[in-house]
Amino acid sequence: MPPKAQREKKDKAIEDKTFGLKNKNKSAKVSRYVQEVTKQVQQSGNKKERDLAEQRKKEQDDKKKAEEQRKAELAELFKPIITQQKVPFGVDPKTVLCAYFKAGQCQKGTRCKFSHDLNVERRSVKLDVYTDTRAKEEDGMEGWDQEKLEDAVRQKNTGDNKNKPTDIVCKYFIDAIESRKYGWFWECPNGTKCKYRHALPPGFVLKKKETEEERREREENEKENQITIEDFLETERHNLGTGLIPVTAESFAKWKMERKEKEKREREEQLQSKMEEFKKMKAGMKTGMSFSGKELFDFNPELRGDDDDDADAVDDYTGYYNQSNEEEASEVVVEENLFEDVAGLEDE
Numbered sequence: 001m002p003p004k005a006q007r008e009k010k011d012k013a014i015e016d017k018t019f020g021l022k023n024k025n026k027s028a029k030v031s032r033y034v035q036e037v038t039k040q041v042q043q044s045g046n047k048k049e050r051d052l053a054e055q056r057k058k059e060q061d062d063k064k065k066a067e068e069q070r071k072a073e074l075a076e077l078f079k080p081i082i083t084q085q086k087v088p089f090g091v092d093p094k095t096v097l098c099a100y101f102k103a104g105q106c107q108k109g110t111r112c113k114f115s116h117d118l119n120v121e122r123r124s125v126k127l128d129v130y131t132d133t134r135a136k137e138e139d140g141m142e143g144w145d146q147e148k149l150e151d152a153v154r155q156k157n158t159g160d161n162k163n164k165p166t167d168i169v170c171k172y173f174i175d176a177i178e179s180r181k182y183g184w185f186w187e188c189p190n191g192t193k194c195k196y197r198h199a200l201p202p203g204f205v206l207k208k209k210e211t212e213e214e215r216r217e218r219e220e221n222e223k224e225n226q227i228t229i230e231d232f233l234e235t236e237r238h239n240l241g242t243g244l245i246p247v248t249a250e251s252f253a254k255w256k257m258e259r260k261e262k263e264k265r266e267r268e269e270q271l272q273s274k275m276e277e278f279k280k281m282k283a284g285m286k287t288g289m290s291f292s293g294k295e296l297f298d299f300n301p302e303l304r305g306d307d308d309d310d311a312d313a314v315d316d317y318t319g320y321y322n323q324s325n326e327e328e329a330s331e332v333v334v335e336e337n338l339f340e341d342v343a344g345l346e347d348e
Helices: 003-017 027-041 047-077 121-122 146-157 172-180 212-225 229-239 250-280 293-299 308-330 342-348
Strands: none
Touching: 146 293
16 A cells, blocks of 8 residues: 555544544643544554564664774774873862863763863863954064065155254164164164164175074084194294294393393383482472382482381392392293204204
8 A cells, every 4th residue: 555545544544533522622631642542543554564664773773782882892992091180289170171081981970070071171261361362463574685674674764864964874773683673663762853864874784694503514614724723833933934043942041141131221221210310309300200119218318217227127128129130130040841842843
């Protein structure tokens, strides 16, 4: 029998069984009776079709259970390692999302002390209303080249450079460019009334910022080009040329003795000139030379007074000073080990 004919037959059976009932749409009891009759009629019919429907439903349930079992086995095999959560003191665990529930492995259900609400993490993040999260325009000159710098300076300072009293470039402007602090929002510390020009000087070249690799390469090249102190001395010795007298222990001692004698003569001449200046000063004449206390006592013994002890002390000090200078001039100590390689230098 076609489905349409079956529906018409069932509708007629329902109408026949409920024929003559009063208050079908008003009485709750009658309405329940009509629903039961309708259900019985709808369920009645071909037993074979009912069995097929039940079989299809059972197959769907079995298939669904098998799929759930397969997913459970895969989750058991590939489940991640989850560490036990630790809650700080004073924090409600219900405000923390359960890590096992997030991974789909929590077996405690409502007994779990942590939250099983995925929106907990979203609610816990507070929005900072005081921070501007909008993308800011790049203000610095990172990544600028020579062309972009010239274009930016021309657009930014075209009107400001007119009618300036001088052609001198502002030092703050140059410092900002060299330190890479210049940008579209850079302002001169002198303000808008700066009398100096904010323009690139003729021939200005923007230095490229040195990267870490370039710096290491430059340092390595500098180390390779450096020479030791021994090589430097050897080079300077060869640059002296030929025909020179090598320094020996005897020639060095002679040179040192001559130098000591020269220094002694210079001291004596200086002492003599000071003595003459002191005589002029004593005679009341002006002199541009100053004298120490010791020199005043040496040039004018009358200043010592009647104190014999002080006079003897001054004489002793003066004699000791002169004697030490004479001994220093007479004794010339030469370290002969400094001239051990002189023979090798002469051969070269």
